[in-house]
Amino acid sequence: MGxxxxxxxxxxxxxxxxxMVVVLLLTILAHLRTATPYGGTPQAVGMAMVHLARLEDGQRVCDIGAGDGRLLIAAKRACSKIQAVGFENALGVWLVGKLRILWSGQKVRLLLRDARKFNFSRADAVFLYVGPEMMRSLLPKFDRELKKGARVVSHSFRFPGRKPVKVEEVSTGKKVKKVYLYRW
Ligand SMILES: C[S@@+](CC[C@H](N)C(=O)[O-])C[C@H]1O[C@@H](n2cnc3c(N)ncnc32)[C@H](O)[C@@H]1O
Incomplete structure (x- = not known):
């Protein structure tokens, strides 16, 4: 070789x-800034969340902190005529998500954005799997922006002082996880 x-x-x-080092550092920084590290929702829990969201043709579902996009991919598979939009602010996780969506062949939009800066007034349903701090900060935002009747489905974490309309327990084989359904 020359x-x-x-x-x-x-x-x-x-x-x-x-x-790769820059991507890793930016990902760690994003996780530190929002105090919500990446963790994927197990498949059985994801299926329960999609079912609870009761999505219909033409509706828009958003995943705040969409990770690798798995919830939106599952939602699209269950109801192909919905619009699925995810927000992920950690570069490395977003890149993995883009690849996963490409591989799935589903039409899912995954935006590299801080979800807190986006307006959710067009969402019919929202998926969440974020920590207590983020749940607290999203509550007044949702009160301002979400349309009446919008469904919010949260994996593991509850909104402080707000009663869910339904709580489901889902076994993953190893653990039992709770899913909360809220109606705005
Ligand atoms: C626990 S993971 C959940 C991933 C996916 N929703 C799921 O259930 O499999 C939470 C994700 O939210 C992202 N995140 C946290 N705060 C965010 C924000 N303000 N805007 C966008 N993404 C955020 C994190 O980077 C992380 O990847």
Whole structure:
């Protein structure tokens, strides 16, 4: 191999490693800023959430902190004529999500954005799997923006001082997880 090619390959590998480090650092930073690390909803829980959301053709479902997009992919598979939009602010997780959506062949939009800066007035249903702090901060936002009758389905975490209309327990095989349905 020529010396020039060797040098080029070394620079390319170094650039790739640097890029991966930057993506990793940005992902960690995003997780620290929102205090909500990535964790995927198990399939059985996701199915229960999709069922509770009662999605109909033409409706819009949003996942706040969509992770790898799995809930939206499951929702699209259950009801193909919905609009599925997710918000993920951690670059590395978002990249994995884009690949997963591509692989699934489903038409799901996954935006690299801080969901708190988006207006949810067009959402008919919202999926959540975020920590208590984020739940608390989303409550006044939802009161301002969500349309009457919108469904919010939350995995594991409740809104403080707000009574869910339904609580379901779902076994994942290893654990029993709770899913809360709220109606605005
Ligand atoms: C526990 S994971 C849930 C992923 C997915 N919803 C699921 O149930 O499989 C929470 C995700 O929310 C993202 N997140 C937290 N705060 C966010 C915000 N303000 N805007 C967008 N994404 C956020 C985190 O980066 C993380 O990937």
């Amino acid at each position: 010396a020039m090619l060797q040098e080029f390959l070394a620079i390319a590998v170094l650039a790739l490693v640097l890029l």
